Amino acid sequence: MTVDSTFxxxxxxxxxxxxxRELMGATLRAMKKVSAVQAKRQELFFKMRMRAHxxxxxxxxxxxxxxxxxxxxxxxxxxxxxxxxxxxxxxxKQKAQKENKARLAEKMSN
Numbered sequence: 612m613t614v615d616s617t618f619x620x621x622x623x624x625x626x627x628x629x630x631x632r633e634l635m636g637a638t639l640r641a642m643k644k645v646s647a648v649q650a651k652r653q654e655l656f657f658k659m660r661m662r663a664h665x666x667x668x669x670x671x672x673x674x675x676x677x678x679x680x681x682x683x684x685x686x687x688x689x690x691x692x693x694x695x696x697x698x699x700x701x702x703x704k705q706k707a708q709k710e711n712k713a714r715l716a717e718k719m720s721n
Contacts, residue, residue: 672701
């Protein structure tokens, strides 16, 4: 996120200009739009970075599940089906934990 055209706009907005009510209103509206664009770009940047992490996370979860498979699956159950279900449950649990942490962080920042 080091290269973003919105940063150039921020640099220009600190210059002193003769007061004009319409110009001030337009500037404030533009500042709101710029901050919305920046937030959207940051979110997209984060999602793209986390895509690669998701595959590694799945592999870690599968390794943990395979290690404890004898505990999770009764002798007569289908191993493949049980592994898929357990993987989904583990990923959902981790996702819920991350969402809870994000909510708490958001509450703390407000």
